[in-house]
Every structure is written in C-alpha cells, then in structure tokens.
Amino acid sequence: MHVPVLYTEVLEALQPKPGGAFIDATLGGAGHASAILQASGPDGRLLGTDADIAAVARCTERLREFGSRAIVRQSWLNETPTLATELGFTKVDGVLMDLGLSSFQLDEAERGFSFMREGPLDMRFDNTKGMSAADWVNAADMPSMAQALRDYGDVANPMRVAEAIYKARPLKTTHDLRQAVLSIARMGRGSRINPATLVFQALRIVVNDELRRLSEAVPKYIDLLKSGGRLAIISFHSLEDGIVKRSFRDAAESESAQFGFGDAQAVREAKVHILTKKPIQPTEAESRDNPRARSARLRVVQRI
Numbered sequence: 511m512h513v514p515v516l517y518t519e520v521l522e523a524l525q526p527k528p529g530g531a532f533i534d535a536t537l538g539g540a541g542h543a544s545a546i547l548q549a550s551g552p553d554g555r556l557l558g559t560d561a562d563i564a565a566v567a568r569c570t571e572r573l574r575e576f577g578s579r580a581i582v583r584q585s586w587l588n589e590t591p592t593l594a595t596e597l598g599f600t601k602v603d604g605v606l607m608d609l610g611l612s613s614f615q616l617d618e619a620e621r622g623f624s625f626m627r628e629g630p631l632d633m634r635f636d637n638t639k640g641m642s643a644a645d646w647v648n649a650a651d652m653p654s655m656a657q658a659l660r661d662y663g664d665v666a667n668p669m670r671v672a673e674a675i676y677k678a679r680p681l682k683t684t685h686d687l688r689q690a691v692l693s694i695a696r697m698g699r700g701s702r703i704n705p706a707t708l709v710f711q712a713l714r715i716v717v718n719d720e721l722r723r724l725s726e727a728v729p730k731y732i733d734l735l736k737s738g739g740r741l742a743i744i745s746f747h748s749l750e751d752g753i754v755k756r757s758f759r760d761a762a763e764s765e766s767a768q769f770g771f772g773d774a775q776a777v778r779e780a781k782v783h784i785l786t787k788k789p790i791q792p793t794e795a796e797s798r799d800n801p802r803a804r805s806a807r808l809r810v811v812q813r814i
C-alpha cells in the first residue's frame with residue numbers, strides 16, 4: 511500500500527475538471543492519478559507513466575475502471591513529454607510529478623532500495639535494463655564515488671566512506687553496502703539521519719540519473735501546458751527541490767535586451783506564474799500518520 515502524500519493539496523493545485531487532459535509522470539500506485547480521473551469525470555483523460563514496469567502493471571490494473579480515459583505506459587519522466595505529444599496530450603490542463611520512491615519499491619527487498627532490507631544491491635527504477643547500484647559501485651573509481659557521495663548525498667567524509675566501500679568490493683547486497691558504510695561512519699549523537707540513508711540516496715540518484723532527468727523534464731512539461739494549465743511537483747530532498755525552484759524561476763522570468771539605441775525588447779517572455787512562493791509542506795497530522803511525507807515539498811506553477 512502506498513499512501514499518496516499531500517493528496518488534498520495536489521488536487522487543490524491541479525483543480526481537475528471534466529474534460530481536462532492530465533499527465534501523471536510518476537504513477538507509483540496511482541493514488542493521485544485515480545483522484546485526478548475521478549475529479550475530471552466523466553470525460554477527463556490522463557496519461558500516466560512510470561519507469562518501473564511493476565508500477566505500470568499495478569496501475570494498469572488499478573486504472574482499468576476508467577477505461578479509455580486512462581492510458582498507462584512505461585517511460586522515464588523526461589521522455590514522457592515526447593510520448594504525450596505522440597498520444598495527443600498537447601495543451602494539457604495539469605501535470606503531476608511526485609518524485610522519489612513508492613512504498614512498494616521501498617518495501618520490496620528484491621529492489622535493493624532500502625538498507626533496512628537485505629536484497630540485491632539494485633536500485634534501478636527500470637530494472638529491465640542499465641547498470642544496477644552494485645555494477646556501479648564495483649566499477650567506479652574512488653574519486654568519482656566520493657564525488658557522488660558528496661554531491662548527491664551530502665555525506666560527511668565522502669573520501670573515507672568511498673574508501674571503505676572500495677575496500678569492501680565486490681559488493682552484492684544492500685547489507686554489504688550498509689556494513690561498509692557503518693564500519694567507518696557511525697551515527698553521531700543527536701544525529702537524526704543514518705549515514706547509510708545518505709549513501710543509499712546518492713547511489714539511487716546516480717543509478718537512475720535522477721537530477722538530469724528532472725532538470726530536463728521541467729521545461730518540457732511547461733511547454734506542454736495550455737494557458738491556465740498547471741504543473742505540480744513534489745520533491746523529497748533539497749537537491750530535487752532546488753532544481754524545481756530554479757526551473758520555475760527561470761520560466762517565470764522574462765528577459766529583455768537593449769538593441770543599439772532603441773528601446774529594450776523582450777527576448778524571452780515569461781511562461782508561467784509561480785503559485786507557491788514557498789513550497790507547500792504536509793500538515794503535522796499528515797507527517798505523523800505518514801512519516802514518508804515528512805520531507806515532501808510541493809511547488810506549483812501556472813502557464814500564462
């Protein structure tokens with residue numbers, strides 16, 4: 511079971527109406543997607559995608575009740591805009607990205623996302639192709655590993671942690687990685703974050719190329735919105751939130767240039783209004799009932 515975070519806030523942000531066209535680029539368990547389809551009935555349409563084929567299978571089943579109003583496909587979120595255009599989802603009313611992991615992925619040891627569960631060190635959203643986390647740590651040189659740990663996990667002493675991982679090679683399981691990290695990085699007194707959490711986060715970002723995909727995706731979705739359409743993004747750590755914030759700011763700014771002695775001319779028009787000056791965060795009650803929601807940040811823009 512995956513409990514959708516900021517459920518009411520997402521619906522308020524997207525305001526799904528009958529006849530609308532929507533994209534959910536991170537279907538997960540289709541909690542948000544079914545709510546959008548319900549609210550946009552009887553004829554609203556939704557294209558739902560996820561890189562994870564298990565999520566695609568699950569959501570195809572869950573959204574079956576909506577018939578041809580729901581189209582479900584496997585796709586990375588930065589590739590979904592091209593697919594959307596091919597399927598006639600241009601000028602859409604709303605797009606949602608609810609980043610990161612679903613509870614299904616975290617809970618399934620075989621996927622290798624959680625250091626709390628022993629399983630193969632995999633961490634691929636799309637586990638049908640590409641390099642697993644084990645392939646990556648067993649091949650990377652120490653400086654690249656240290657850099658990934660610093661840049662994507664803000665790991666303290668990244669060089670020492672990289673060295674410990676390097677010495678423990680070959681790593682096969684989540685347990686192997688956790689042992690290697692905890693052999694040198696103990697939890698500091700008063701620290702709330704287990705060092706293994708940050709190392710796992712860094713590797714997941716690398717393996718799935720998450721930050722590049724997100725930066726590439728945001729402007730593409732903005733271009734797909736019709737006038738008045740909205741893009742809502744929920745992020746779960748500061749690296750994601752920083753990309754969303756900067757991309758929104760860029761799209762909300764117009765730029766003008768001075769040509770010769772003439773007046774300033776707009777060379778780039780602003781495309782969106784930012785609807786969330788500060789990100790929307792879960793209420794205390796939501797964070798208490800669903801600890802996964804604690805770090806969620808929702809930002810929303812509206813196409814001009």
Ligand SMILES: C[S@@+](CC[C@H](N)C(=O)[O-])C[C@H]1O[C@@H](n2cnc3c(N)ncnc32)[C@H](O)[C@@H]1O
Pocket residue numbers: 512513514515535536537538539540541542543559560561562565585586587588608609610611612635718720723724
């Ligand atoms: C937090 S869950 C979404 C939950 C969903 N909103 C719901 O209500 O059930 C995130 C999902 O996005 C997918 N995902 C994360 N990053 C992705 C990416 N870069 N491209 C495609 N799918 C991605 C994951 O596989 C996961 O299934």
